[in-house]
Amino acid sequence: MNKWGGYLLVFVIVVIIGVGGALVQRYLDRTAGELSASLQEVGRALDHEDWEQGERAFAGFEQRWRVVRRNWALVVDHVEIDSVDMRLARLKEFIRAREDDESLAEYGEALMLLEHIPERERLTWRNLF
Template identity: 35%
Template sequence: MRYVTPLVVFLLVFIFFLDFASIKYLDSTSQKIDSLLSKVEDHIKSGDWEKAKDWVEKAESEWKKIDRKWALLVEHREIDEIEINMEKLKSFVESKNRDQSMAQLKTVKMLLKYVPENEKPTFENIF
């Protein structure tokens, strides 16, 4: 019985640490992809479609490196949404459709920001 309290405290601290580490990871990786997508946005605005396409491919490549890790931490539906919208973005950039590309880019960026925010233990997320 005397080992139960330290065990419970250890488990709570461990769970808190894992939660903190996973949120930190989600934040840092989403910011990394967001910075790549900002370069896409700059090139779309300037009309440099080849560079925009290159940066979309870099962002997609970076996403493929982290999506399996995200799958351990978040719902698969959210990951699927990001992947679907990344493909749409790639398609709109390839077709040089400025309006659709910008709209899709904003959607992907919003999803990448939403997921880490949604995973944080806030009062709204808990209840």
């Protein structure tokens, strides 16, 4: 392989990594937005103290989260995913127990974590240093 062939190989590898990173970031942004919107349905039900609707909305959210969680586990720090899982487990139990203040607090934390993960994984100067 000549000198230019080596440069070309390095260039192709860098392009593949860059495009792959952009696609992963796009997936994280899209799925986080979908999960956030779904979880906000739960929050609206909690605001109105509609516990049955809250349970139904949470069940739909939880089903979507199980699918996304498996994919996120490939690229996201497991501590972040575990934090979301813990908040969601507590939220589920607070909804079941009809605990207004506690469920709203856990909802807020879970929503913040879901929206924070794509930002944390984004390639920025702040995240590099």
